[in-house]
Amino acid sequence: MANYYNIDDILTEEEFVPVVFHRAANGVIIDPGSETNSVEQGAKVELPLWLAQELYFRQAVSISVPACFNQKTRLEIQADAACVDLKSRSPYFYEFGCKIAPLVGDKTVEILLLSAFKIRYKEILTKAYTAAYAATSKFLTLITKEETNLYEAAQTSMAAFKKWRMGGPRFQRASVLGRKRKPIE
Numbered sequence: 001m002a003n004y005y006n007i008d009d010i011l012t013e014e015e016f017v018p019v020v021f022h023r024a025a026n027g028v029i030i031d032p033g034s035e036t037n038s039v040e041q042g043a044k045v046e047l048p049l050w051l052a053q054e055l056y057f058r059q060a061v062s063i064s065v066p067a068c069f070n071q072k073t074r075l076e077i078q079a080d081a082a083c084v085d086l087k088s089r090s091p092y093f094y095e096f097g098c099k100i101a102p103l104v105g106d107k108t109v110e111i112l113l114l115s116a117f118k119i120r121y122k123e124i125l126t127k128a129y130t131a132a133y134a135a136t137s138k139f140l141t142l143i144t145k146e147e148t149n150l151y152e153a154a155q156t157s158m159a160a161f162k163k164w165r166m167g168g169p170r171f172q173r174a175s176v177l178g179r180k181r182k183p184i185e
Contacts, residue, residue: 008145012092013050019061020044049099056103063103074112081119085142093144128154
């Protein structure tokens with residue numbers, strides 16, 4: 001866990017990932033409805049990222065690419081990344097992707113994250129600077145938590161710029177510059 005007290009980091013690590021067990025594990029209850037307290041070798045289950053990471057580092061499981069980074073999502077992002085609803089796939093899409101990429105060994109996840117962010121970055125800033133409130137409410141339902149933070153920062157920046165431009169605090173002449181020196185006698 002990168003930041004123990006960060007709620008966004010905690011929620012990111014609560015996302016489920018598909019894993020395959022390399023070893024049998026006794027005394028493990030993954031499904032409360034199951035009759036046994038064990039997991040067989042080769043069993044495919046979904047675990048929270050924080051647990052899957054620990055088991056991966058102990059070489060007990062291998063982690064597969066989660067559904068939010070599947071081929072369908074990749075094709076949609078390649079077609080038009082700005083219109084894809086990433087929030088429904090994972091509210092912490094980018095953070096989750098950055099944490100999962102080194103574990104799955106699939107370099108295309110990193111490329112997907114980079115291309116999606118580059119394209120959506122432009123769209124988010126454009127909407128933050130130009131869109132009216134009514135148009136942005138629908139847009140905000142499609143963007144992830146990281147993109148929402150970026151959008152809010154851009155709006156705050158634009159509001160501060162407009163305030164400055166319309167007569168906010170201006171440069172003031174230093175009082176030292178207005179005084180004349182006394183002549184030397």
